[in-house]
Amino acid sequence: MSLLKTIWDETFGMFVDDGALALQAVILIAAVAGAVKLLGLSPLMGGAVLLGGCLAALGLSLWRKTRLGA
Amino acid sequence: MTWTALFPTITAAFLASLVEVVEAFTIVLAVGITRGWRPALTGSGLALALLVVIVLVFGPLLALIPIAALQFVVGTLLILFGLRWLRKAILRSAGWIALHDEAAEFAKETSVLKAQAADRKADFLAGLAAFKAVLLEGVEVVFIVIAVGTAHGQTLWAGIGALAAVILVLLVGLAVHKPLVQVPENTLKFVVGLMLSSFGVFWTGEGLGADWPGADLALVWIFAIFAIFALGAVRLITKPQRGLAQ
Numbered sequence: 001m002s003l004l005k006t007i008w009d010e011t012f013g014m015f016v017d018d019g020a021l022a023l024q025a026v027i028l029i030a031a032v033a034g035a036v037k038l039l040g041l042s043p044l045m046g047g048a049v050l051l052g053g054c055l056a057a058l059g060l061s062l063w064r065k066t067r068l069g070a
Numbered sequence: 071m072t073w074t075a076l077f078p079t080i081t082a083a084f085l086a087s088l089v090e091v092v093e094a095f096t097i098v099l100a101v102g103i104t105r106g107w108r109p110a111l112t113g114s115g116l117a118l119a120l121l122v123v124i125v126l127v128f129g130p131l132l133a134l135i136p137i138a139a140l141q142f143v144v145g146t147l148l149i150l151f152g153l154r155w156l157r158k159a160i161l162r163s164a165g166w167i168a169l170h171d172e173a174a175e176f177a178k179e180t181s182v183l184k185a186q187a188a189d190r191k192a193d194f195l196a197g198l199a200a201f202k203a204v205l206l207e208g209v210e211v212v213f214i215v216i217a218v219g220t221a222h223g224q225t226l227w228a229g230i231g232a233l234a235a236v237i238l239v240l241l242v243g244l245a246v247h248k249p250l251v252q253v254p255e256n257t258l259k260f261v262v263g264l265m266l267s268s269f270g271v272f273w274t275g276e277g278l279g280a281d282w283p284g285a286d287l288a289l290v291w292i293f294a295i296f297a298i299f300a301l302g303a304v305r306l307i308t309k310p311q312r313g314l315a316q
Contacts (some may be wrong), residue, residue, distance in 0.1 A: 001293060003198075003202065006202065006206070007205070007206065007209075009088065010206045010209070011209060014151060014154075014209075014210055015147060015150040015154065015215065016153055016154070017154045017157065017158065017287065018154070018157060020151075021153060021154070021157060022150055022154070023152060025149055026146070026150070029146050029149065029274060032274075032278070033142070033278060035285055036278045036279065037147065037278075042263075043275065043277070043278045043279035043280035043281070044280045044281060044282070044283075046280060047271065047272075047274075047275030047278065047280035047282065048280050049273050050149075050275060051271045051272055051292060051295065053178050054153060054267065054270075054271060055295070055296070057153070058153055058156065058299070058303075059299075060159060061153075061157055062157065062160060062161070062307060065161060065166060065168060066161075066164075066307045070087055
């Protein structure tokens with residue numbers, strides 16, 4: 001069981017280190033996908049928003065770590 | 071299939087796998103030197119066999135998923151995976167978290183194995199350590215190969231990149247017979263974080279139907295934007311008296 005737990009922890013840890021960063025990225029991707037599929041946002045514009053959003057989420061995560069120690 | 075498409079795929083798979091294989095090699099070497107090569111190779115062999123089973127089971131399933139959905143899902147996972155690597159690499163370069171130290175990992179594993187030497191299950195525990203190291207790092211390699219290769223039908227090329235990394239680490243590792251401390255792991259992780267994040271944005275966009283300007287070449291400018299941002303972030307948050315590590 002401990003091996004399975006280790007494997008699960010490591011697999012989850014492959015994608016999530018800073019939980020807030022991962023959550024923001026998932027929300028961003030879902031929001032962009034929703035805007036493209038439901039609101040008619042152009043896919044290319046969606047891609048650009050995704051790029052900018054990822055940079056913003058990464059910047060926020062770094063700010064939290066270096067300024068708040070989170 | 072052009073080099074503009076193949077080069078990033080092979081390079082990303084090679085560099086990412088290099089980092090993972092170096093980490094697994096450190097543990098297997100510790101087991102081999104401390105407890106002997108039988109448990110080290112048995113544990114590693116079983117882990118590799120399990121990885122092959124994982125690939126054989128999940129590989130064909132991926133072919134059943136429509137390409138746009140596959141690009142979107144793989145792109146999303148790559149964004150999460152890439153941003154995590156990039157964040158850590160930036161923080162390490164800026165001196166906020168410690169660099170990964172293969173010599174320290176080797177010493178730690180060796181001391182654990184020595185402490186277990188009196189245990190009658192010592193060989194089993196040593197083999198288990200090798201098994202876990204190869205399996206856990208191997209799962210990351212498998213994910214990277216599938217993620218950077220599948221969305222454009224380049225899994226074979228990504229696999230060749232990963233295999234080249236395995237062969238390189240084994241050749242150098244067997245030659246020097248000690249942990250590969252000279253490998254600039256954080257620099258590699260920095261570059262790989264940039265590449266995987268770029269692949270992630272590119273494929274998530276493609277999955278949503280984006281027709282990127284310049285087609286595959288768009289990866290280059292997405293990479294450049296991430297790189298400018300990341301290097302700027304390192305410069306901005308670097309602690310005094312600390313430069314770009316490695």
